Amino acid sequence: MSVRPLVIGNWKMNLDFVEALHLTQQLGVLLKNHPVEHTDVVIAPPFVDLRSVGSILDAERLPVALGAQHVNPQENGAHTGEVSVSMLQRLGVEWVIVGHSERRTNYAMSDEVVAATLRAVVRAGLHAVLCVGEALSVREADEHESFVAAQLRSALGGLEERFHPLVSVAYEPLWAIGTGVNATAEQVSQMSGLVRGVLAELLAGAPPVLYGGSVNAENAGTLVRSSDLDGFLVGGASLKAESFCAILHACDDCYAIKR
Numbered sequence: 001m002s003v004r005p006l007v008i009g010n011w012k013m014n015l016d017f018v019e020a021l022h023l024t025q026q027l028g029v030l031l032k033n034h035p036v037e038h039t040d041v042v043i044a045p046p047f048v049d050l051r052s053v054g055s056i057l058d059a060e061r062l063p064v065a066l067g068a069q070h071v072n073p074q075e076n077g078a079h080t081g082e083v084s085v086s087m088l089q090r091l092g093v094e095w096v097i098v099g100h101s102e103r104r105t106n107y108a109m110s111d112e113v114v115a116a117t118l119r120a121v122v123r124a125g126l127h128a129v130l131c132v133g134e135a136l137s138v139r140e141a142d143e144h145e146s147f148v149a150a151q152l153r154s155a156l157g158g159l160e161e162r163f164h165p166l167v168s169v170a171y172e173p174l175w176a177i178g179t180g181v182n183a184t185a186e187q188v189s190q191m192s193g194l195v196r197g198v199l200a201e202l203l204a205g206a207p208p209v210l211y212g213g214s215v216n217a218e219n220a221g222t223l224v225r226s227s228d229l230d231g232f233l234v235g236g237a238s239l240k241a242e243s244f245c246a247i248l249h250a251c252d253d254c255y256a257i258k259r
């Protein structure tokens, strides 16, 4: 772990704004009783929940930043159903997940759109969490390293240096997302090493490298202790305050020991 741990909860298309309020309040109670000391925490609710979740984070002064799951790279205009970076900024969003595999696979988000989205996010001064990861067929063909390296190069190649501090990367193999089958610590270490090597060619500094894919309260400690990781992007387990907090504390404890 080379930088402060970072854990992002991706709520995906779950929780209406009333349910989102409840979860944020529960999270607030747990974090007040048992604060995290070293870990940066972000939650990324659905767009329609951002306002209400953000107001609780502010009112309760919770040490949790607001994230969005996606954004359209255009500034404004005829893009029915889409949301712009400036709209997110007005709601206090500081982080945006870019190129999640569900956007790439189910909503035809191409590498070009991923690169444009990442640029739109960082130009506005927001943090971009770039998601990369291979499908099972790619891993079975033993092409996962070159596939992930190409995703990184395509999204980050030529990015102006002043934006480099705003980039984090989440390695999320598609076969581990929402399946209950997480990548092993060895697989994660191998891929985080590959990601760090490619990032060293592309970016100044050492951007946080996260893992995502069936991370839960039980496996987070082992994964973060035995892999070279800076934190997690968490889906399903971020929908329960207890499991999300357990993951936060696994990272926090690991950082305190390794430091």
Ligand code: PGA
Binding pocket: 010, 172, 176, 177, 178, 179, 180, 212, 213, 214, 215, 233, 234, 235, 236, 237
């Ligand atoms: P999961 O999702 O934790 O439910 O596997 C991770 C993600 O898609 O970011």
